[in-house]
Amino acid sequence: CPENQLVHLNSIGSSCEVVITPHVSVVRFGDAFNATCNASGSEIQGMGWESPDFNTPFKEGISSLRLQIDKVQVWKIDPICYATPFEGDQCTEIPNIIVYQSPTSVSISQSLDGIGPMREGQLYRIECEIRNVAPTSRLSVIWYIQNESIYEERFESSSHLPETVSSFLNMTANRSHDRSKIWCEAKLDFRPEGESPVLTPSVLHRLTVLYAPVCSEPANETLKIPPSGNVTLNCSAIGNPKPSYDWRYPENLPNTAINGDHSIRTLTFALQGVYTCNVSNSQGNTIKYFILEEAESKTSILNRRLGRFGKWKDGCFCR
Numbered sequence: 001c002p003e004n005q006l007v008h009l010n011s012i013g014s015s016c017e018v019v020i021t022p023h024v025s026v027v028r029f030g031d032a033f034n035a036t037c038n039a040s041g042s043e044i045q046g047m048g049w050e051s052p053d054f055n056t057p058f059k060e061g062i063s064s065l066r067l068q069i070d071k072v073q074v075w076k077i078d079p080i081c082y083a084t085p086f087e088g089d090q091c092t093e094i095p096n097i098i099v100y101q102s103p104t105s106v107s108i109s110q111s112l113d114g115i116g117p118m119r120e121g122q123l124y125r126i127e128c129e130i131r132n133v134a135p136t137s138r139l140s141v142i143w144y145i146q147n148e149s150i151y152e153e154r155f156e157s158s159s160h161l162p163e164t165v166s167s168f169l170n171m172t173a174n175r176s177h178d179r180s181k182i183w184c185e186a187k188l189d190f191r192p193e194g195e196s197p198v199l200t201p202s203v204l205h206r207l208t209v210l211y212a213p214v215c216s217e218p219a220n221e222t223l224k225i226p227p228s229g230n231v232t233l234n235c236s237a238i239g240n241p242k243p244s245y246d247w248r249y250p251e252n253l254p255n256t257a258i259n260g261d262h263s264i265r266t267l268t269f270a271l272q273g274v275y276t277c278n279v280s281n282s283q284g285n286t287i288k289y290f291i292l293e294e295a296e297s298k299t300s301i302l303n304r305r306l307g308r309f310g311k312w313k314d315g316c317f318c319r
Contacts, residue, residue: 015088016041018081020095024193029101029134033069037081037093045086051079058084075099075134075160098190101162103133106186106202118173119283120211126169128184128202134162141167142185145177145207178209178240212284213239219288224295231270233290235277236263248276 018039027033039047040063047065048058053074056067067079077099082092111127118124128141136157143151153167167184171177181204188198215237225231237243245262250273265275275290 016044016083016085016091018047018083018091018093020081020093022095024096024098026098026100026190026193026195027072029072029075029099031072033072033077033097034066035079035095036064036066037083039063039083039091041091042085042087045084047081047083049079049081051077053077054079072099075162096193098135098138098193099160100138100188100190100198101132101134102188102198103130103186103200105129105131106184106200107131108182108184108202108205112182112205117208117210118177120173120175120209123170123172126171126182128167128169129164130166130186130200131164132162133165133186133188135160136163136165138188138190139165140187140189142187143167143169143182144185145180145182173207173209175209175211175240177207178211180207181205182207208240210240210283213237213243213279213281213286215279215286215288217288219286220291221288222291222293225270225272225292226295229267229269231267231292233265233267233275233277234263235265235279235288237279237286239279239281239283241281241283243279243281246278246280248278250274 016039018037020035020037022035025033025035037047037049044063046058046060047062049056049065049067054067054069054077056065059065063083065081067081069077077097078094079097080092080094082090084090106128108126108128110129115124115126128143130139130141133139136155136159140152140154142149151169155165157163169184183202183204185199185201187200191197215235217234217236221233223231223233235245235247237245247262247265250271253271253273263279265277270292272292272294275292277288277290279286279288
């Protein structure tokens with residue numbers, strides 16, 4: 001019978017009925033347990049509880065009998081409450097009792113230690129080991145990256161004994177995972193019979209993902225050289241490991257950088273041409289080009305605008 005259903009074993013023609021309260025129980029291994037059996041119907045001669053592990057002897061002259069277990073030390077409890085009427089057949093009932101144990105440990109440490117730093121684009125298989133949990137038929141494992149649930153796995157088993165099981169997460173490493181928190185959580189869910197699920201999380205770990213650099217600003221930039229001649233070239237990039245920068249100026253131009261940050265170059269008396277920044281680390285490289293052009297002078301701008309209406313000749317403006 002399904003776990004959430006009462007089991008009535010009242011004999012055909014029985015003149016009594018027994019009801020157990022609570023009819024469904026969830027009890028942790030090692031805790032105390034009690035239930036009360038009430039009989040109704042014709043006159044009851046007496047009642048008792050019968051079980052391979054917990055017996056309450058038959059008592060006469062009662063219609064209610066309590067089963068008290070000070071410490072549950074078996075993984076499957078099937079006590080039978082029975083009532084014997086003066087006339088007719090005996091009536092019985094078996095309560096639904098779920099005995100559980102939270103995992104003694106939930107861990108992804110060994111799996112991550114064996115993987116080490118990840119590389120972007122590669123597929124990895126991470127193991128979450130759940131030790132000594134029961135019953136696994138009520139177990140699911142939830143995987144988290146940051147605070148987002150990304151995968152849940154449910155288990156099926158007919159065993160009532162504690163088992164050690166593993167859940168596996170297949171993930172393709174991405175730069176967005178770098179320095180993210182990852183963990184798994186074991187959940188024993190007894191609903192609708194029980195209350196809130198019993199949760200056991202693993203220790204949090206931080207992922208390390210190696211990836212090639214990418215520039216923060218646009219790949220290429222075209223800049224105008226102002227009258228002052230000062231131009232700042234920003235080649236800032238992110239990558240893991242931290243990238244290095246190699247600059248190349250147009251031929252026959254001196255290196256006039258005065259900024260100590262290799263990702264940013266401040267040029268004094270900049271000249272037009274193509275300036276190249278090569279950003280690299282152990283995972284790859286990217287190149288950014290800066291095209292510097294002379295800015296148009298104020299006189300040139302004025303002449304271009306006046307040219308729509310006429311032109312200067314012999315010191316005067318002619319249409």
